Amino acid sequence: MLTVDLQEKLAFNGLKFEEYQKILDMLGREPNDLELALYGVMWSEHCSYKHSKAQLKTLPTQSECVLQGPGENAGIIGIGDGMAAVFKIESHNHPSAIEPYQGAATGVGGIVRDVFTMGARPIALLNSLRFGNLDNEHVRYIFGGVVAGIADYGNCLGIPTVGGETYFNKSYQGNPLVNAMCLGVMPVKEMVTGSASGIGNPVMVVGAATGRDGIKGASFASEELSAESEEKRPSVQVGDPFMEKLLMEACLELIKTGVVVGIQDMGAAGLASSSCEMASRAGTGIELDVALVPAREKEMTPYDFMLSESQERMLVVPKKGCEAKVKEIFDRWGLNAVVVGQVTADGNLTIKEDGVIAARVPAASLADAPVYHPESVRPAYLDAVESFELSQVRIPETDEYNDILIELLASPNLSSKAWVYQQYDHMVRSNTVVLPGSDAAVVRVEGTDRGLAVTTDCNSRFCYLNPYQGTMIAVAEAARNVVCSGGKPLAITDGMNFGNPEKPEIFYQFRESIAGMRAACQALNTPVTGGNVSFYNEHSGQAIYPTPIIGMVGLLENIEDAVTMDFKDEGDLIFLIGETKEELGGSEYLSLIHGLETGQLPELDLNLEKAIQQTVIEAVQQKIIKSAHDCAEGGLAVALAESTMANGLGAEIEIEDGEVRSDAVLFGESQSRIIVTIAGKDLNLFMQICSANTVPVQRIGQVKGDELKINDWINARVELLKLQWQEAIPCIMSQR
Amino acid sequence: MFKIELKVMPRKGILNPQSTAVKNGLKAMGYDNVDNLEMGKFMEFTIKAADRAEAEAYVEEMCKRLLANPVIEDYTYQIYQVEGE
Amino acid sequence: MFKIELKVMPRKGILNPQSTAVKNGLKAMGYDNVDNLEMGKFMEFTIKAADRAEAEAYVEEMCKRLLANPVIEDYTYQIYQVEGE
Amino acid sequence: MRFGIIVFPGSNCDHDCKYAVEYLGHTAEYLWHADHQDLTDYDCIIIPGGFSYGDYLRAGAIARFANMMEQVRKFAEKSGLVIGICNGFQILLEAGLLPGAMQKNRSLKFQCEYRSMVIENADSPFTNTLDKGEVIQLPIAHGEGNYYIDPEGLSNLEANGQVLLRYTTPTGEVTDRANPNGSVSNIAGICNEERNIFGLMPHPERAVDSRLGNGCVDGRKILESIITYRTEKGGVQC
């Protein structure tokens, strides 16, 4: 019976009545309050993926290099020389909306733990950020706080933050996105996982003491934001990067000793989720006594202990008899390491307080939330998008283009992001080969000559206008960025940020997006090794643009093959690989200059994409590519301008004035286009490689002087362009 | 003119790594007799206002908008009337 | 037991970046009536000591050694006797 | 040549320093902050960058009480070479081994980028392979590198030639724009009167391998100066 009392309880725990009935069936009795709370958090969207699970299953997850696909704390791929790369992306959107500095900082802390928990040393961080428009004071506050939070946390840890993306669009006004990605490396043989196997093995809590921080944070992340969110928010989690640094060093040292059976970080839903996930992965049970857990505050209840999201803690299952070894290592780092229970054979999660049982439920049942197949309806706005006619947009006069280019370069979306990444220590550990500011960043795998190219990409306006194709393009663009830095794309992690999946139009976006990712990942042979889904990104009923962020990792056999986007030497020849079509739909140009966020997306031919990427990879291997840069937001003109900035080297460009309207030539965002420069002496070899791969290529000019000239459309001093491009964000942010 | 002394302290129950670090630092130096350490910010400034009530209204507003972060900090202040127009 | 309230403020004449930033922030938000802003740290803690003089000696020493940097900071404190052995 | 690198719990450039020293063909050993090991046998002690104890009170404030810092003091008193980089510089200031203090950058932001700086004095164990007036480029990466010293202290530093590095434009001009953090007189690095202790905010150890970053290798010259000094003078005072 759904009494008022029960109704309140269910609402408090975020459970539906059907879900409650499923719990009754599983238990064969009524759950007590603590048990109900455990189901509440574990079956929250954030922990259970109940609306996305079925869709995620359709993604490709296998390839020659995948060692660990989705399901663990992070994915793992082999990168040769007996080494593995470990990586994952995670969102911290809601916490960052409420408390930008701490929300973003603890987001970084969480993803770093996901990586070192697999035994890997984190070697690089990236972050993908979305905010409302910067002309709003609150948005500036959120933006500034998020960047400072990421910076302070990562910098203190001594992990370089080497890349990411930063976009501004009104759809994120009340609901910013903060996704953090971490990449680590380790010898393949040192892999560990988060399973609690071995009946009788001790269960230990290590790291920070537990307070009442962020209780029910997972449930909070599974609701839409509203004006009341301020009041409802769980007590905010505060990060302690120094503690995390100690925890990381201690855990890596511990894992090397070989005494660890399983280890898992305590993220969302803290002790509850870490214990039941470790047990259910191994098919075992866990029994623990909360009275043994080191507490930061007085009079904590079992409920507080189980649901607290205090940061910088881990759950460790060592081999029996090795407790002292664990303690010894953590002691040296000045950290707690306490046995709180043991692995049991009964499959139950048993929670005691001072020896008295407070809750006992099958661990697998907590991890086995219902799976939903929500209804999906094509949103009506797509009709208008598809019927958009470009001919209604005026073509600018020749003498307007200089100003248009400057306006684009000085817009927050296309301007330099140095204001962001200079707050991040992107060089610490002396392995950063390609610094932020180019396409993908490249980090060396220490002790080898190998490098990993990493990038995050997503054009969410594209994904809004066409979720399927927009997501395909995101994958292709990520791969293109890896290739432009000299790498070969290997695998991805995905950060899916969407609105409320219970709304059919939103679920349509999600389903289409997954389908697009599937198609592109298959074609490019870059499987998905893990990721994160963040739903309910809405504010006052308004959803964000669908934002499936693609975090991609690629391999360079030798870091000396690394390529950057900037022009290197006067006289180098400039080529455009790929085709420019009359495609302005969804472009930054249409949005900024004409105020239109609509239109059909540029086409994407995955076979051509592959061939073009292959061409660049081969040319890189022949060591003839001096610079490479893909054409993304802002099109050809912006890409060329970006390549002039670093060294102040201009270019003289002649493009055949053909069928495509001039603004589309300059600013259209046709896909699969890469600008490369080569020395004159390598012309023949380069053309051979292009024709062997049958890709369209045209020589468009050469590196020359200190001006950028494109036909009779653009003629501007690089210094001037650079000033506008560089100062845009600093200027806005200093006018607080 | 009024002089304001404003204390901005971390909210009770919220982790405060700064305080912990100082506490541990003192302990390591042998000051075992120190306890309950909390660390926060202190600001003093003058404000021109018609009267105490107006000054207070300003201070409240400034705290909410800039000087304190209500999500993780509490503030208290004292107002003194001082010379100066 | 004694309770200590310690204020560590930037030395007079030393341009303190935090104070400057807050001052500029307030100005930018339109608070032209604010002046003479200084920002520093506030610490409170308890200390076990036989008497006030001993407590004071401890605090002086702790300030000199760790809690303040005399090159750029001045400190002042107040000592209150409180319950607790 | 044998370098010792002090490791605090929150050090993170210890690793970079070791890499740089080994890259140049010398040996580097880590020294745990809590140990009491005598340092006599080392040619140079490096106090690396990072966040020694989280730097929550003031950067370097707690680290200076580490056992190893007592050894560093003794080592320096006997004219041993000590170089403190970034957080290492902050620790040397807090320990009183170098004069002055650090404040937060005037931008209040952490800043990581390559910066130009001029060699103000080439007559030191840390700059002898460079020329006075030579402009080099090194990465900076700090949030509290805004060096302060009172006017009297400053004129002493200048008079004694203790300012070794000053932030400049790429062409060597000392301008306010070239100053990344608000340091008095654009100071990037100073030594003590005896010239055997050097503190600097920029990171020479991050600029030795041409395959990294923007390819700049000017950091070698600082390390090579130390090596040259030790090889030629055998380490007997200055």
Ligand SMILES: Nc1ncnc2c1ncn2[C@@H]1O[C@H](COP(=O)(O)OP(=O)(O)O)[C@@H](O)[C@H]1O
């Ligand atoms: N939030 C961020 N953190 C770190 N680096 C960033 C961030 N935002 C942008 N960048 C860097 O700025 C450069 C330009 O970004 P973007 O224009 O998104 O590149 P692309 O279009 O090639 O993906 C890249 O090197 C990117 O890594």
Ligand SMILES: [Mg+2]
């Ligand atoms: Mg790119």
